[in-house]
Amino acid sequence: MKKIYNCYIICISLLLFSCHDLTVPKNPKDDMQPTITLTVHNLRTAYTGTYSNDATMVVSNGTQMTFIVTANNPKGGVKELDLSLPDISKNYKVPFVPADPSGNVPEQLSIATDGTSLIQDTYVGSGRVYTVVANAVNFNNQPTTITFKVQVDFNPPSITTFAFDKDPITGDDGSYIKIGQAIHVNYAITDCNGCSVNIMGIEGPYLSNQTFPSIKAEHLPTPSGRILVCPTHPYATYTINCFGPHGTAQPKVLHQNWNAPQQQPVAGLMTFYYIVHDENACWTQSVVALTSQDGANAIQAATTDALNIQPAAFADFTNPDACPF
Numbered sequence: 001m002k003k004i005y006n007c008y009i010i011c012i013s014l015l016l017f018s019c020h021d022l023t024v025p026k027n028p029k030d031d032m033q034p035t036i037t038l039t040v041h042n043l044r045t046a047y048t049g050t051y052s053n054d055a056t057m058v059v060s061n062g063t064q065m066t067f068i069v070t071a072n073n074p075k076g077g078v079k080e081l082d083l084s085l086p087d088i089s090k091n092y093k094v095p096f097v098p099a100d101p102s103g104n105v106p107e108q109l110s111i112a113t114d115g116t117s118l119i120q121d122t123y124v125g126s127g128r129v130y131t132v133v134a135n136a137v138n139f140n141n142q143p144t145t146i147t148f149k150v151q152v153d154f155n156p157p158s159i160t161t162f163a164f165d166k167d168p169i170t171g172d173d174g175s176y177i178k179i180g181q182a183i184h185v186n187y188a189i190t191d192c193n194g195c196s197v198n199i200m201g202i203e204g205p206y207l208s209n210q211t212f213p214s215i216k217a218e219h220l221p222t223p224s225g226r227i228l229v230c231p232t233h234p235y236a237t238y239t240i241n242c243f244g245p246h247g248t249a250q251p252k253v254l255h256q257n258w259n260a261p262q263q264q265p266v267a268g269l270m271t272f273y274y275i276v277h278d279e280n281a282c283w284t285q286s287v288v289a290l291t292s293q294d295g296a297n298a299i300q301a302a303t304t305d306a307l308n309i310q311p312a313a314f315a316d317f318t319n320p321d322a323c324p325f
Contacts, residue, residue, distance in 0.1 A: 023103045024076045024139040031076035033144045034136035039068040040148065056149040064122050065150065068112040071136030077105030079141075084133045088121055105139055126155040126191055156247025157195045161188035161224070162240050162254060175256055185254065187240055188224040195244030197222055203233035207257060210235055231256055274299060275310045 025031045038051045043064040049057070059065070071081045082093035092111045099105045123130055130150040137143045164174025165184045174183050189197060198218040204210030214236060217227050229238065236256040242249035272295040289295035296309045 021102075021104055022074070022077050022107050024099065024105055028140040028142065031138055031140045031142060032073055033142045034071040034073040034078045034081075034138055036134050036136050036144050036146050037070045037072070038132070038134055038146060038148055039070075041066045041068075051148055052146065054147045056151055058151045058153050059123055061126060061152050061155060062122060062124055063150075063152070067132060067148075068110065069134045070108060070110045070112075071134075071144070072108045073138050074107055076138050076140060077107055078109045079105070079137055079139045081109040081111060081136045082134070083111050084135070085121070085130070086133070087130045090121070099139070109136070123150050123152050125152050127193060128152045154193050154246035155191040157192050157242045157244055157249040158190045159187065159240060159242055159249045159252050160190050161186055162252040164254065164256075175254075182228050182230040184226045185229055185238055186224075186226040187220070189222055189242055189249070191246070192223040192242075193244060193246055195222060195242050195246075195249075197225075197240065197242050199227055199238055199240045201229060201236060201238045203231055203236045205233055205235070207235050210237055272296075273312045275312045277308050 036052060039048065040051065040057065041048045042057070042059060043066065044060065044062075067083065069081065069083045071078045080094065080096055082091060084091045094109045094111060097106065129152075132148040132150065133145065134148070135143065135145050163186055165186065166173055185199065187197065187199070189195060196218075197220040199215065199220065200217075201213070201215035202210045203212045203214045210233075212233060214231065214233075215227070215229055215238070220227070229236070234257065238254040238256075239251055240253075241251050270289070272289060272292045274296065276299060289298060292311050296311070299309055300307055
């Protein structure tokens with residue numbers, strides 16, 4: 001250390017203090033607690049604020065911030081100053097410097113950035129709160145503490161799953177209606193945080209004429225769940241909505257219809273169409289197989305129920321009136 005004008009200069013990067021002829025009062029009542037000033041710089045928004053009391057700042061996910069903390073006491077100086085960021089395991093402290101031979105002590109201590117990333121950190125995690133604590137004490141051991149909290153704003157909710165059950169044997173994704181047969185619609189939400197979920201369904205005889213409400217499920221469990229639907233018309237549409245205090249998710253839509261895609265034969269395989277029914281339900285189904293009988297066998301193997309499986313032409317397959325009842 002080098003003494004200049006009755007003041008010690010600490011030769012450690014980022015740790016600064018200033019002083020003049022200031023001595024410590026013998027009576028603590030004549031002293032005062034240090035005044036802490038925390039300067040916060042949000043690198044994303046270019047906002048700079050100063051705080052001398054406890055405070056909270058809400059920032060967007062991924063924000064980088066820097067801090068400068070200063071402790072000042074014009075009556076009896078500042079003995080110690082530290083800045084702690086416990087959530088990211090960082091702590092910065094000005095080494096203790098005693099009074100000089102004349103009894104002079106520093107009026108101010110500071111911990112600051114010098115353009116490096118020493119106290120520049122990135123704050124991530126939807127809804128997470130980071131704590132920044134500044135502590136200062138004078139030479140009469142009178143402390144001051146302020147706590148600054150960085151709260152990462154919540155992400156808006158997002159619908160990550162909205163899908164029918166898949167048939168474990170055929171892999172059918174449920175997008176082709178089997179009238180009268182129930183199927184689950186599954187959903188999952190990320191970053192829900194108090195959101196509400198509803199699913200609405202409409203049906204109709206034609207794709208452009210879906211006017212029959214089929215389901216209205218509101219206040220569904222979050223963040224995930226499923227509901228049972230049972231279409232009674234050739235075309236059905238289900239829409240999921242999710243909204244909450246932190247935003248609204250982009251709605252997603254599921255369709256069911258009678259139309260099956262034309263498939264090209266591959267290595268001897270062909271697409272066969274069937275009208276399938278039992279005592280209670282009737283639907284149409286396509287199967288890729290070597291022969292029509294193989295396709296019928298595959299349909300029967302997918303269930304333990306006794307089914308009436310009738311080969312059909314593609315025109316019959318797409319005709320809602322093809323079922324015998």
